[in-house]
Amino acid sequence: MMQIDSELLTCLQAYLVKMGLSVEQAKVEKLVAFVQLMDKWNKAYNLTSVRDPKEMLIKHIVDSIVITPHLTGRHYIDVGTGPGLPGIPLAIMLPDTQFVLLDSLGKRIRFIKQVTHELGLPNVQAVQSRVEEFHQHVPYDGVLSRAFASIKDMLHWCQHLVDSQGTFLALKGQFPAEEMDEIPANFKVCEVVKLDVPGLDAQRHLVKIQKI
Numbered sequence: 001m002m003q004i005d006s007e008l009l010t011c012l013q014a015y016l017v018k019m020g021l022s023v024e025q026a027k028v029e030k031l032v033a034f035v036q037l038m039d040k041w042n043k044a045y046n047l048t049s050v051r052d053p054k055e056m057l058i059k060h061i062v063d064s065i066v067i068t069p070h071l072t073g074r075h076y077i078d079v080g081t082g083p084g085l086p087g088i089p090l091a092i093m094l095p096d097t098q099f100v101l102l103d104s105l106g107k108r109i110r111f112i113k114q115v116t117h118e119l120g121l122p123n124v125q126a127v128q129s130r131v132e133e134f135h136q137h138v139p140y141d142g143v144l145s146r147a148f149a150s151i152k153d154m155l156h157w158c159q160h161l162v163d164s165q166g167t168f169l170a171l172k173g174q175f176p177a178e179e180m181d182e183i184p185a186n187f188k189v190c191e192v193v194k195l196d197v198p199g200l201d202a203q204r205h206l207v208k209i210q211k212i
């Protein structure tokens with residue numbers, strides 16, 4: 001694997017301590033390596049507006065892995081994954097869980113394929129498709145989305161991907177009261193978890209939804 005930046009490693013380890021998470025060194029190194037790859041390819045692939053790798057640690061890595069305890073299934077799909085967020089950090093944390101990372105943009109999917117090759121992530125499948133047109137491997141235990149769409153649109157476009165046992169997990173900023181008002185009657189909100197993301201000033205919420 002590539003040379004790991006020791007400053008980023010120390011920085012991430014400090015955040016993990018604040019989160020009360022004990023994570024094996026090999027996984028922490030892969031999380032940092034992912035940040036280094038995002039930083040390396042950001043200009044060419046236009047992956048994220050966050051330019052500083054230390055800021056990526058908080059805004060992308062910590063903000064993704066904070067939902068790890070909420071993934072109790074075996075097979076997830078991350079829709080509108082962009083550069084692999086939250087899918088890649090979660091796949092590093094949960095090597096026995098399968099992840100499909102889906103995005104409509106080819107260059108983002110090419111980046112994710114490069115990442116899975118370099119980091120050795122056999123539990124990740126990268127797929128270029130619009131989610132409305134993707135019908136393989138259903139049903140999933142869960143659909144993940146972060147910075148993708150309103151909850152209503154996400155449910156509309158992704159409802160074919162889970163059955164009544166599956167859960168939609170939407171990562172949101174402030175408590176999404178207005179978006180929750182628009183949820184169609186054939187879905188129910190099971191839980192809204194307020195997430196504590198160390199180092200991040202903004203509020204974060206995880207909305208869990210199921211089909212009725």
Ligand SMILES: C[S@@+](CC[C@H](N)C(=O)[O-])C[C@H]1O[C@@H](n2cnc3c(N)ncnc32)[C@H](O)[C@@H]1O
Nearest residue numbers: 080081082085103104105129130131146147148
């Ligand atoms: C704002 S980015 C968010 C990326 C990532 N989830 C994150 O948290 O940084 C939204 C992504 O959704 C993708 N996207 C938008 N509509 C889509 C669709 N209908 N099907 C699949 N991907 C879509 C875009 O290409 C883009 O990469």
